[in-house]
Amino acid sequence: MASDLSPAPSVAKPIDVAVGILVKPNGEVLMAQRPEGKPYAGYWEFPGGKVEAGEPILSALIREFKEEIGVEIDPNFAEAWCGCAYVYPHAHVHLHFYLCRAWQGEPQSLEGQQLAWQGETLNVQPLLPATIPLLEWMWQAR
Numbered sequence: 001m002a003s004d005l006s007p008a009p010s011v012a013k014p015i016d017v018a019v020g021i022l023v024k025p026n027g028e029v030l031m032a033q034r035p036e037g038k039p040y041a042g043y044w045e046f047p048g049g050k051v052e053a054g055e056p057i058l059s060a061l062i063r064e065f066k067e068e069i070g071v072e073i074d075p076n077f078a079e080a081w082c083g084c085a086y087v088y089p090h091a092h093v094h095l096h097f098y099l100c101r102a103w104q105g106e107p108q109s110l111e112g113q114q115l116a117w118q119g120e121t122l123n124v125q126p127l128l129p130a131t132i133p134l135l136e137w138m139w140q141a142r
């Protein structure tokens with residue numbers, strides 16, 4: 001009998017994700033804890049989410065920041081920084097990271113998630129696995 005060699009759906013179809021790193025003038029960055037009910041609940045990440053079909057990535061970033069933390073990102077101060085791919089059991093993601101140095105509004109927990117401004121010595125754990133390797137470069141780029 002022939003075996004089925006087709007990849008799992010999560011591997012076959014990568015999902016684009018827009019991720020934003022808010023950087024304060026003192027260099028601290030905003031992290032959020034994934035709320036209950038989402039994959040990897042309790043893990044810390046940078047805010048952001050899935051890009052919708054046909055949606056420009058920067059538009060997705062702006063939309064996700066309004067939805068998740070009530071912050072209006074200024075696109076003129078959002079710098080496309082780096083990208084990476086990661087295969088989770090639940091999804092294959094393409095992460096598009098932006099460094100954001102100007103925004104309007106104070107971050108609010110609109111999804112019941114914990115928020116924390118972090119300096120180079122992080123005091124939040126655990127972090128999403130795909131995000132960990134980028135942190136060292138992020139401290140240099142911020």
Ligand SMILES: Nc1nc2c([nH]c(=O)n2[C@@H]2O[C@H](COP(=O)(O)OP(=O)(O)OP(=O)(O)O)[C@@H](O)[C@H]2O)c(=O)[nH]1
Pocket residue numbers: 017018019038039040044045046047048049050064086088091093095128129130131
């Ligand atoms: N926001 C964000 N997502 C990340 C990071 N690192 C990382 O692997 N991801 C992955 O990218 C995907 C982001 O999806 P999400 O769950 O935030 O999507 P979303 O906000 O649109 O949520 P929803 O599906 O409930 O609408 C998840 O699979 C998550 O594990 C990160 O630093 N920030």
Ligand SMILES: [Mg+2]
Pocket residue numbers: 047048049050068
């Ligand atoms: Mg999200």
